[in-house]
Amino acid sequence: xxxxxxxxxxxxxxxxxxxxxxxxxxxxxxxxxxxxxxxxxxxxxxxxxxxxxxxxxxxxxxxxxxxxxxxxxxxxxxxxxxxxxxxxxxxxxxxxxxxxxxxxxxxxxxxxxxxxxxxxxxxxxxxxxxxxxxxxxxxxxxxxxxxxxxxxxxxxxxxxxxxxxxxxxxxxxxxxxxxxxxxxxxxxxxxxxxxxxxxxxxxxxxxxxxxxxxxxxxxxxxxxxxxxxxxxxxxxxxxxxxxxxxxxxxxxxxxxxxxxxxxxxxxxxxxxxxxxxxxxxxxxxxxxxxxxxxxxxxxxxxxxxxxxxxxxxxxxxxxxxxxxxxxxxxxxxxxxxxxxxxxxxxxxxx
Amino acid sequence: xxxxxxxxxxxxxxxxxxxxxxxxxxxxxxxxxxxxxxxxxxxxxxxxxxxxxxxxxxxxxxxxxxxxxxxxxxxxxxxxxxxxxxxxxxxxxxxxxxxxxxxxxxxxxxxxxxxxxxxxxxxxxxxxxxxxxxxxxxxxxxxxxxxxxxxxxxxxxxxxxxxxxxxxxxxxxxxxxxxxxxxxxxxxxxxxxxxxxxxxxxxxxxxxxxxxxxxxxxxxxxxxxxxxxxxxxxxxxxxxxxxxxxxxxxxxxxxxxxxxxxxxxxxxxxxxxxxxxxxxxxxxxxxxxxxxxxxxxxxxxxxxxxxxxxxxxxxxxxxxxxxxxxxxxxxxxxxxxxxxxxxxxxxxxx
Numbered sequence: 001x002x003x004x005x006x007x008x009x010x011x012x013x014x015x016x017x018x019x020x021x022x023x024x025x026x027x028x029x030x031x032x033x034x035x036x037x038x039x040x041x042x043x044x045x046x047x048x049x050x051x052x053x054x055x056x057x058x059x060x061x062x063x064x065x066x067x068x069x070x071x072x073x074x075x076x077x078x079x080x081x082x083x084x085x086x087x088x089x090x091x092x093x094x095x096x097x098x099x100x101x102x103x104x105x106x107x108x109x110x111x112x113x114x115x116x117x118x119x120x121x122x123x124x125x126x127x128x129x130x131x132x133x134x135x136x137x138x139x140x141x142x143x144x145x146x147x148x149x150x151x152x153x154x155x156x157x158x159x160x161x162x163x164x165x166x167x168x169x170x171x172x173x174x175x176x177x178x179x180x181x182x183x184x185x186x187x188x189x190x191x192x193x194x195x196x197x198x199x200x201x202x203x204x205x206x207x208x209x210x211x212x213x214x215x216x217x218x219x220x221x222x223x224x225x226x227x228x229x230x231x232x233x234x235x236x237x238x239x240x241x242x243x244x245x246x247x248x249x250x251x252x253x254x255x256x257x258x259x260x261x262x263x264x265x266x267x268x269x270x271x272x273x274x275x276x277x278x279x280x281x282x283x284x285x286x287x288x289x290x291x292x293x294x295x296x297x298x299x300x301x302x303x304x305x306x307x308x309x310x311x312x313x314x315x316x317x318x319x320x321x322x323x324x325x326x327x328x329x330x331x332x333x334x335x336x337x338x339x340x341x342x343x344x345x346x347x348x349x350x
Numbered sequence: 351x352x353x354x355x356x357x358x359x360x361x362x363x364x365x366x367x368x369x370x371x372x373x374x375x376x377x378x379x380x381x382x383x384x385x386x387x388x389x390x391x392x393x394x395x396x397x398x399x400x401x402x403x404x405x406x407x408x409x410x411x412x413x414x415x416x417x418x419x420x421x422x423x424x425x426x427x428x429x430x431x432x433x434x435x436x437x438x439x440x441x442x443x444x445x446x447x448x449x450x451x452x453x454x455x456x457x458x459x460x461x462x463x464x465x466x467x468x469x470x471x472x473x474x475x476x477x478x479x480x481x482x483x484x485x486x487x488x489x490x491x492x493x494x495x496x497x498x499x500x501x502x503x504x505x506x507x508x509x510x511x512x513x514x515x516x517x518x519x520x521x522x523x524x525x526x527x528x529x530x531x532x533x534x535x536x537x538x539x540x541x542x543x544x545x546x547x548x549x550x551x552x553x554x555x556x557x558x559x560x561x562x563x564x565x566x567x568x569x570x571x572x573x574x575x576x577x578x579x580x581x582x583x584x585x586x587x588x589x590x591x592x593x594x595x596x597x598x599x600x601x602x603x604x605x606x607x608x609x610x611x612x613x614x615x616x617x618x619x620x621x622x623x624x625x626x627x628x629x630x631x632x633x634x635x636x637x638x639x640x641x642x643x644x645x646x647x648x649x650x651x652x653x654x655x656x657x658x659x660x661x662x663x664x665x666x667x668x669x670x671x672x673x674x675x676x677x678x679x680x681x682x683x684x685x686x687x688x689x690x691x692x693x694x695x696x697x698x699x700x
Contacts, residue, residue, distance in 0.1 A: 021465040026495030039471060040491060043478040044457070047489040055489035057454055060412045060513055068456035068509055069492045104407055106418035107394070108507045110460070115371040121389060128393040139397040139405035142419045143385060144505075145376030146698065152500045157458045159418055159509030163410055348496065 024343020026072075028236025028282070031343050033245075053094040053233075056164065056171075063166075065100035067091055068159035074348045076123060076153055078197040080189070080208030083156055084126030086284055086350060089213045091158040092134055093233040096215035097287065099170040099222060100162030105131065107141040107158055112151035123154065134213040136160070162215075167226045172249035174229040177320040180296035181256060182289045184217060184303055185311035186210065187239055188267040191281035194349040196270065203270045212285030217308045221289065224298045230290035235350060237341050238280040242288050243326045244340035251323045256316030259331045279328075280341045282349050290318060374693020376422075378586025378632070381693050383595075403444040403583075406514065406521075413516075415450035417441055418509035424698045426473060426503055428547040430539070430558030431634070433506055434476030436700060439563045439634055441508040442484055443583040446565035447637065449520040449572060450512030455481065457491040457508055462501035473504065484563040486510070512565075517576045522599035524579040527670040530646035531606055532639045534567060534653055535661035536560065537589055538617040541631035544699040546620065553620045562635030567658045571639065574648045580640035585700055587691050588630040592638050593676045594690035601673045606666030609681045629678075630691045632699050640668060 024031040047055050054067035071087045088105065095102045107127065111120065131138050193209040196202070214233060221228060230250075232242040239261075247254045263271075263278045271278045285308060291299050296314065303309030326338040374381040397405050404417035421437045438455065445452045457477065461470065481488050543559040546552070564583060571578060580600075582592040589611075597604045613621075613628045621628045635658060641649050646664065653659030676688040 019467055021461045021463055021467065021470065021495055023463055023495050023497070026461065026493055032493065035493060036491075039467075039474060040493075043471075043474045044481065044488045044491070045478070047487060053490075053492075055454065055456075057489060059409065059414065059453065059511070062410045062412065064409065064511075066454055066456060066511060067490050068458045068507065070458040070460050070494045070507060072460060072494045072496050103409065104405065104416055106405075106416060106509050108418045108420040108458075108509075110420050110422060110505055111371045111376065113371055113373055117369055117371065117389075120371065121393075124389060124393045128395070131394065137397060138394045139407060140403075140417050141386075141390060141394070142403075143376055143382065143390075144420045144422045144698075145371055145373050146422050146502060146505075147373070149499065150502045151505075152496060155460055155494075155496075155501075155505070157418065157420060157507035157509075159456050159458075159507075161409070161414075161416060161511060348494075 023347045027344025027347065028241050029341035029343050033340065054098045056098055063164040065095045065098040065162040065164055067094035068157060069094060070155060070157040071350060072155050072348050073194060073350055074152060075198055076119065078194045078209060079206050080193055081211035082123060082126045084123040085130035086211055087156040087158045088127050088130035088134060089211050089284055090350065091160040092136055092213045092215055095160050095162035096218045097231040097233055098164055099168035099218060099228065100164045102136045102160050102162040102215050104139045105136055105158050105160045107138050107156065109143045110151050110155040111143060111145045112153055113145055113148045115153055120154065165222065168222060170228050170231050172230050172246045175246050175250035175252050175290045175318050176229065177252055177318050178293050179229055179290045179318040180293055180314055181254060181316040182291060182296065182300055182312055182314050183262060184287045184309045186262045186264050187283060188263055188271065188278035188281040190284040191346045191349050192267050192270045195346050203266050205266050207266050207270060210283050210285040212308050214285060214287055214308055217303060217306045220302045220306045221299050224302045225295040227292055227295065228289060229292060231287055233287050234283045236282050236344060238282055239288060240280045240338045241340055244338065246290060247326050248324050253319040253322040254316060254326045255319055255329060257329045260313060260315045262311050262313055276345050280345060284350065373697045377694025377697065378591050379691035379693050383690065404448045406448055413514040415445045415448035415512040415514055417444035418507060419444060420505060420507040421700060422505050422698050423544060423700055424502060425548055426469065428544045428559060429556050430543055431561035432473060432476045434473040435480035436561055436634055437506040437508045438477050438480035438484060439561050440700065441510040442486055442563045442565055445510050445512035446568045447581040447583055448514055449518035449568060449578065450514045452486045452510050452512040452565050454489045455486055455508050455510045457488050457506065459493045460501050460505040461493060461495045462503055463495055463498045465503055470504065515572065518572060520578050520581050522580050522596045525596050525600035525602050525640045525668050526579065527602055527668050528643050529579055529640045529668040530643055530664055531604060531666040531668065532641060532650055532653065533612060533663055533665050534637045534659045536612045536614050537633060537636065538613055538621065538628035538631040540634040541696045541699050542617050542620045545696050553616050555616050557616050557620060560633050560635040562658050564635065564637055564658055567653065567656045570652045570656045571649050574652045575645045577642055577645065578639060579642060581637055583637050584633045586632050586694060588632055589638060590630045590688045591690055594688065596640060597676050598674050603669040603672040604666060604676045605669055605679060607679045610663060610665045612661050612663055626695050630695060634700065
């Protein structure tokens with residue numbers, strides 16, 4: 001008991017009988033999902049009944065997307081990015097996965113007493129540069145300071161608002177049998193880049209984070225058709241978590257071919273060395289799109305024309321077989337079930 | 351140097367030559383203001399040129415208010431509230447100080463590995479109850495977990511969106527000579543309640559936090575007149591920080607009479623014992639209003655009719671003398687200048 005005032009709180013639904021928070025509760029996998037479904041939603045309410053990173057709400061007749069994320073990545077700077085640009089890109093991307101155009105961001109800092117001003121300055125400069133490049137202003141903010149040893153340098157929260165264009169309705173439940181599964185680019189770079197920096201590992205070449213804002217790519221896809229069914233940035237839990245959640249929400253099966261997955265050689269080597277599975281590693285500038293078959297070719301072409309979709313590739317399809325289950329087809333003709341990861345292979349990478 | 355990648359970042363403007371973050375940078379006083387003015391705004395941009403806790407932005411023709419705050423209060427539970435309701439009330443209040451009607455909140459948790467699930471559950475229940483009572487739903491959220499020892503139990507960030515009614519334009523620069531200064535109720539309860547609990551102090555009676563949502567009170571005031579000039583919830587830095595910022599923004603003088611300040615006897619006793627100044631202690635359910643003289647009586651009456659404004663009282667006025675300076679008139683006919691506090695007398699009370 002942490003507080004003498006406790007008088008017998010009981011969890012609305014069992015949480016795998018975990019009596020304490022473990023790292024995996026923040027990993028974007030099964031433990032995270034249980035925390036949301038069994039604790040947060042029963043108490044705070046389920047706003048729109050969709051397991052989506054961004055809420056959709058009507059504001060005086062305008063549909064807007066609203067989302068938040070906290071960032072606790074360690075180290076604060078890594079090849080290809082920092083906690084600053086990650087915090088800008090991550091929330092922009094959550095909003096964009098609703099098809100919305102992001103219009104404003106908030107920033108909340110939790111700073112550790114003793115943090116060098118220079119470190120804070122460089123993080124804020126990275127945020128400013130990322131916000132400028134994305135064309136989405138930071139309009140409000142807050143700063144708190146906690147005692148030495150209580151925030152590992154600094155944590156950042158960003159929240160954001162976007163405007164959803166008329167006629168756009170992108171959400172996991174819209175995945176339908178026959179839909180095509182498209183990845184926007186390579187898998188695994190962000191997680192491996194952060195992990196390598198943190199642990200001082202080298203894999204021949206420097207693996208850089210894929211951190212990038214994806215709202216421009218989404219706008220280019222929506223210019224082809226407003227009828228995109230599902231978009232998901234493949235952050236915590238990676239592609240396997242994204243596809244598992246879509247399959248579960250829409251009660252459809254999803255199949256993909258392992259041989260088509262765009263996993264860079266150095267990422268594959270690092271994964272092999274570290275015992276990781278590239279499809280479950282967080283990305284920060286990659287999305288998976290579930291697109292009606294009639295539009296797939298045109299959407300794919302539009303993605304490849306965009307700087308953040310050059311490596312776009314069709315990897316699979318939605319099926320009415322094995323509803324709720326994601327299946328990988330191996331190069332040898334076998335197939336295996338892809339589960340929602342339990343926790344997170346790599347803690348604190350975003 | 352915290353990171354070997356640093357290559358000579360220099361602060362845009364001098365920050366009192368602090369090379370490291372100190373607790374006072376999160377205190378809502380001069381050090382916080384310097385961090386905002388000399389570091390955040392030069393890099394991230396000054397959205398609307400107003401030192402206000404909530405941004406005002408136009409979303410497809412609708413004026414909305416958008417704000418964020420992180421909460422790091424210690425202990426998590428204290429007489430009259432907890433980090434959970436504080437996080438709901440605080441962001442609702444920031445939005446309401448623009449005259450906006452809050453419509454949606456986001457919640458971001460940073461949890462420490464090992465946190466008892468029961469503690470999290472009780473915090474979330476407090477948030478849910480506060481959101482329900484205020485009628486403002488939590489629509490989206492995020493959870494991160496950090497290693498044991500890195501988050502003092504848990505931190506919470508909330509962000510929120512509100513809709514500003516047509517014709518309402520509430521901001522610090524609108525304070526004008528002749529305007530009346532009204533407090534909505536007692537000063538100092540929240541800070542002293544948290545401090546007493548943290549330090550195990552007793553002052554005869556239990557001093558309870560004033561934590562409360564103020565959007566209903568603001569709506570009642572706006573029903574009298576849309577021409578409210580300034581509203582400010584007197585959080586970090588208390589009444590003295592709020593009035594100092596208003597005086598500086600509007601380039602007006604503000605005077606108040608010390609004898610009229612509603613400081614409860616037990617708070618005054620605690621302040622005397624602890625060497626604190628009640629006018630600089632954070633409140634979480636109190637506002638100061640700067641109102642045109644022609645509307646002051648009616649606004650005061652409307653406040654007293656509302657549950658969160660029962661103790662409303664006129665304490666002073668705006669003057670064209672000593673622009674930028676707040677002056678307290680003492681019961682003995684003397685006067686003293688009230689400065690923006692340097693840091694925060696009581697760290698981590700919100």
